[in-house]
Structure formats: C-alpha cells, structure tokens
Amino acid sequence: MSRTLVLVRHGQSEWNLKNLFTGWRDPDLTEKGHAEAKAAGEKLKARGLKFDIAFTSVLQRAQKTCQHILDCVGQSDLETIRDRALNERDYGDLSGLNKNDARLKWGEEQVHIWRRSYDVPPPNGESLKDTGARVWPYYLHTLQPHVLAGGTVLVAAHGNSLRALIMALDGLSGEEVTGLELGTGVPVIYRLNADSTVASKDILAD
Numbered sequence: 001m002s003r004t005l006v007l008v009r010h011g012q013s014e015w016n017l018k019n020l021f022t023g024w025r026d027p028d029l030t031e032k033g034h035a036e037a038k039a040a041g042e043k044l045k046a047r048g049l050k051f052d053i054a055f056t057s058v059l060q061r062a063q064k065t066c067q068h069i070l071d072c073v074g075q076s077d078l079e080t081i082r083d084r085a086l087n088e089r090d091y092g093d094l095s096g097l098n099k100n101d102a103r104l105k106w107g108e109e110q111v112h113i114w115r116r117s118y119d120v121p122p123p124n125g126e127s128l129k130d131t132g133a134r135v136w137p138y139y140l141h142t143l144q145p146h147v148l149a150g151g152t153v154l155v156a157a158h159g160n161s162l163r164a165l166i167m168a169l170d171g172l173s174g175e176e177v178t179g180l181e182l183g184t185g186v187p188v189i190y191r192l193n194a195d196s197t198v199a200s201k202d203i204l205a206d
C-alpha cells in the first residue's frame with residue numbers, strides 16, 4: 001500500500017521573475033522554471049516513484065511542471081486531471097501589480113497581510129481561507145480517495161493552493177500558516193495512514 005501524495009509547486013514563472021502578483025493570470029515558466037520542474041522530476045525518479053494519477057490546475061505554469069515531472073519518471077501519458085479547484089489563490093485587484101510597487105502604495109505591513117494572513121482577502125480576491133474552502137473539499141472528495149485506495153498521486157499546483165492544503169494536512173493554525181513558504185519545484189512527499197492521517201512528510205529540498 002503506497003498511499004503516497006506528492007505535492008509540487010510549479011517552477012519559477014515569468015511573473016515570479018518580474019515580482020508581479022499572479023493569482024489566476026497565466027504566465028509561462030521561465031527557463032529556470034522549466035529546469036526546476038525537471039529537477040523535481042529527477043528527484044522523484046531517484047526515489048523510484050511511479051504515479052497512478054496526476055492532478056494539476058488550469059494554469060499553464062502548473063500543467064507544464066506536471067508534464068516535466070511525468071516525462072522524467074517515464075510516464076508522459078499518465079492520466080492527468082486539470083481542475084480550477086487547484087488554481088493559485090485569486091489575487092483580485094492586485095493581479096499584475098509589482099509587489100514592491102504595492103508595498104510603496106499600501107505599506108509593507110498591509111501587503112504582507114494580504115500575502116500571508118489566513119483570512120484577510122486582497123481587494124476583490126481570495127484569502128487563504130477562501131482558497132482552502134475550494135482546495136480542501138476537492139482534496140477530500142477527488143484526490144484523497146486515490147491515495148487511500150493505495151495509490152501514488154502527483155499534485156502540481158501553486159504556492160497558496162498548496163499552502164492551504166498543507167495547512168489542513170499538517171493541522172496548522174491560522175497563525176502558524178503565515179510562516180509557511182513553499183519553494184518553486186520542491187517536492188513534498190506525504191504518506192498517509194489508512195485512516196487518512198499523515199504517517200510521514202518528506203521535503204525534497206536541495
């Protein structure tokens with residue numbers, strides 16, 4: 001029984017590089033981002049991982065990361081489900097703005113609250129709590145059954161959609177999740193117990 005869940009934040013995107021709020025906008029990966037995604041795939045291959053199914057968002061930076069990983073592990077044609085439930089949090093009116101310009105306009109503290117607080121949404125966007133309200137039910141009803149059936153499941157998604165998922169898996173409080181940061185292209189491997197609790201967590205950082 002594998003009961004393995006692998007979470008990977010996409011590689012660096014063009015807008016990560018330009019330091020822009022991205023949210024539901026759809027920039028491509030940079031060269032570095034492609035390399036990070038391939039490196040994630042190589043790390044998973046080195047662990048001998050083979051997947052039963054993959055899940056990603058409807059945004060190309062996550063989809064391309066997912067495909068790089070599947071190519072690396074020799075499963076290019078694996079069934080892959082794309083769903084907006086796994087999209088990055090919607091950054092609302094901040095989408096497309098430079099993060100440093102936003103700090104100059106609204107102040108360091110306000111921008112940090114919008115980026116990392118649990119329940120304060122950016123203007124016309126989603127808080128992490130709002131994001132979790134779509135990610136967690138999707139996990140419970142669609143992803144988790146594959147894991148509990150003994151499968152090995154790949155999820156290639158986004159910084160904040162994965163923060164929301166990890167918050168629930170790790171049982172973090174709204175306070176604790178403010179300090180949770182995910183690196184681009186860093187795989188996080190969870191193994192679950194039969195009762196769906198977390199048996200182990202392994203972060204494949206460099």
Ligand SMILES: O=C(O)[C@@H](CO)OP(=O)(O)O
Binds near residue numbers: 020022088091115160
């Ligand atoms: O812009 C975004 O969509 C996210 C992820 O890149 O940014 P942040 O880390 O500020 O939440």
